Amino acid sequence: MRTTANPEEELRRLFPEMVEWRRHLHRNPELSFQEKKTSAWIADRLRGFGCEVREGIGGYGVMAVVRGALPGPAVALRADIDALPIEDEKTVAYRSSVPGVMHACGHDAHTAALLGVARYYTDNRAALTGDRVLLFQPAEEVAPGGAVAMIADGALGGVDAVYGVHLWSPLAFGKVATKAGPLMAAVDDFYIDITGKGGHGALPHQTVDAIVAGAAVVQALQTIVSRSVDPLQPAVVTVGSIQAGNAVNVIADTCRLGGTVRTFDEGVRKLVKERLRLIVEQTCALHGAGMKLDYREGYPALVNDAREAARFFEVAPRLFDREQVEEAEPVMAGEDFAYYLREVPGCFLFVGAGNEACGAVHPHHHPRFDVDERGMLVSAALLIALADDYAGSDKTGRGNGAAEPQPAG
Template identity: 55%
Template sequence: MNGRLFEKLDRSFEDMVIIRRHLHMHPELSFQEEKTAQYIHDFYTDLGVDVQTGVGGNGVVARIKGARPGKTVALRADFDALPIQDEKDVPYKSTVPGVMHACGHDGHTAALLQLAKAIHEMQEDLAGEYVFIHQHAEEYAPGGAISMIEDGCLEGVDAIFGTHLWSGTPLRTIEYLTGPVMAAADRFEITIQGAGGHGASPHQTKDAVVIGAQLVINLQQLVSRRVNPIESAVLSVGSFIADNAFNVIADSAKLGGTVRSFNPEIRDLMEREMKRVVEGTAITHDCEIKFDYFRGYPAVVNHKAETEFLKEVAEQIPGVDAVIESKPHMGGEDFAYYLEKVPGTFFFTGAQPATPYPHHHPKFDFDEQAMLLAAKTLGAAALDYQTV
């Protein structure tokens, strides 16, 4: 059965590329993906597949039933873009100023659509049910996964599989990992209210820049001195704004950044210790400091049985040269919410192009052959899971 599926996917590769490039040229930001959702809906409608739009917002869910009873397997692809100007010199460059697919979601969507088409053509010979989850708003918390789950996208699902095209991993490589594979992704904002004044009279001020600088230094010590070195955490201050004339001492400043972790206890510790440092700095400088901590996605934690199963499946995929254990990634992914509800795994499909750029870079791109390998791996996992 997998052989038939692979043949259909091989024949559909050119269509896969066409879809990907269309989506790349017409990107939409998180929570604004109305035309993309309509495009996905129309694709399924043309196939004659039952499809539901407006799932949890802009989400789209299609279900294909085999002719025989079996398990229900969900496959997920995201389809939102990023607020980045596309700087690639390619024919399929984004036509929307300041918006581009800089993470591969256009490829995820194209691969899943063509996989759904192939499974639809085979449904009379298949057992079980196949749920194709096209998720909006992965890039911006609270994300689209949690609202789609609340709207029933996982109803009756026995297992879920998802992949991310990964530009830093060589083509023809599948990376898997049991347990935590992507980090919880939180953000914070710190607003300092001091007392400004003339640059020649610092003793009459409460310098928000100095206070902010001390905060940056003190916060950087939390990971090295408060987190067990066996555990992992990242605290990065990404912005520090205190715009003034050269001879004016700032009365206010604003800091923003992110915290990444895998262990829920470390996540709690970081928030608690950051609050303590901020409060202590406010007392020291006799000023007001507002601290806001926003919890983003939880860590992506892959289930052991489904991950080992995926590894075995990937090793049988034609064109895959290496199936290797991944290292955990500090990036965040709201696929985490699906794995909190049903068993499954999230893996990486190598997609390194000739000239690789990191994800979220203005010149990001990937080798389109990776879409075919992603579709084959997801498809084989869905079909083979019927016999597990």
Template identity: 50%
Template sequence: MNEKLYQLLDNSFDDMVSVRRYLHQHPEVSFHETNTAQFIQDFYQELGVEFRSNVGGNGVVARIEGGKPGKTVALRADFDALPIQDQKDVPYKSTVPGVMHACGHDGHTSTLLHLAKAIHELKDELAGTYVFIHQHAEEYAPGGAISMIEDGCLDGVDVIFGTHLWSMMEPNTIQYVSGPIMAAADRIEITVQGAGGHGASPHQTKDAIVIASQLVTNFQQLVSRRVDPIESAVLSIGSFVSDNAFNIIADSAELKGTVRTFSPEIRDLMESEIHRIAEGTALMNNCEINVAYTRGYPAVVNHDKETAFLRDVAKEVPGVKEVIQTIPQMGGEDFAYYLEQVPGTFFFTGAQPENAYPHHHPRFDFDESAMLSAAKTLGAAALTYQKQ
């Protein structure tokens, strides 16, 4: 049966590319993906496949019943884009100013749609039920996964599989990790309230820029001196804003950044230490520092049994060059919420193009042949799982 599926997917590759490029030209940012959601619904409507729309927001969930009893397998793809200007010189460049698919979600969507089409064609010969979760808003916390779960997208599901096309990994390789594969992603926003004044009279002020700079410097010791070297953590300040004339000492400054961890204990430590350092810096400078620490997605933690199963299945998939145990990534993913509810695994499909740029880069693109490897691997996992 897997061979029939592979053949159907091979036959649909040109359409898979066409849909991906259409979606790439018409991106929509998180929580605003109404046209993309309608495109997905229209695809299933034309196939005659049962689906639910507006699941937890803009989410779409399609369901295909096999001709024989069996397990219920869920497969997930995200479909939101990013607020980035597309700088690629390609025919399918984004037509929406300031918005582009800079992370491969257009490819994820086309992959899952054409896999669903192939499974639909084979449904009478298949055992079990297949749930296709098209998720909105992966890029921006609180994300779409948690609301879709609350709206029942995992009801009755026995296992879930998902993949991410990865532009910095060898094309058509499958890369897996048992246990944590992607990090918890938290956000920090800090306001330093000093006392501004004339640049010629610093002794009459509390310089918010100097104080905020002390914070940034002190934070650098948090990972190196407070976190066990065996553990992993990242603290990055991505924004430092205090806009004044050249001869004014800043009254206030704002910092924004991110914290990435795998362990819940290290996550708690990072949050408490950031507050402690801020409080100490405020006391030392006799000023006010406010910290807003917002917890984003938890770490993506793959289940051992399902990861080993996926690894073994992927080794038999035609077109997959190599199946590799890789290392965890510090990027975040709200696929984490699905794995907190049901067994499953999330893996990377290598999709490095000739001129590779990292995810979230304005020139991001990927090797489209990787969609075929992703579809075949997800499909093989779904069909083979019925024999477990």
């Protein structure tokens, strides 16, 4: 069920504003847990549209409710609003004005697209079935993330289903994709501090070389996936940082390693954590070095509800040519949208944003990252179609259930 005969036409009318909003956000990025001005700016736009607005949800999160004239379920739609600590190297008029901070993952476009959805729904609430709960979430990029705090503050109170999109530069503009079940990986990080005994580089027998111990740990960790994990189960163990020493003729007494673990299955996740701990402990002991392991469990795997993924494959071909609708391959990147999917049924989607013609060729988190802004139109149309289809197919008789954020617990 659609709220009007042609939402795509209305979104095209709103598109110039969506581009303006996105470029404003791109010029004025804020890091995770620091999105104070961004949050206020979003809330001002939403109030101007006529939404009911709650600020301070889960920190700098914003929650808006558009109440339909017709009874029905409450459907939540989510966008993330934070930027990354990366210097913007693009030569465009909307380049970041904040040194060392930029929207290098598309969150500015996610936000602008959801603002377009908000405007569309407020303009058409007389034909709207149920409520639409619009979640503008802070701190997606940094664990523990903003989703957990928003949920604790009641952002999903009364919500029956939830959808979110990610503009995805590896996917060509015009394509949309998702899959049932696991789509994005669980994300854990680890930091290993190795303590040896420093000394002169010419007298290694009088030392305990922290770098040698660290190198052995790095090598040994590679056996976790190759020799401990079921070959049919995806897993990644990456050491991305090693810091030790400051002179060529001095044996370092400390070495710090940092890395990440990516898994889909919770059993594999537990196995990798335990194997990593044992390898670090025993390898350092073998070299006579001390160690301290800081293992930080992050976002769980993002698992799409099977029925809501099926809804995507029913709805998307009505909007786009069938060849534009794809089943996504799982990716080892993480997303804290996973927490919403643990609470209510829903689906997370990839919307193509890559296009060589407009310079959208760089990967996410790259200093020259950009998107084909028309992906915002695709995102907004898809979110509306999914939400309206859910509301139109809902047979439970549920009313407008998202009146207020619910208290934690």
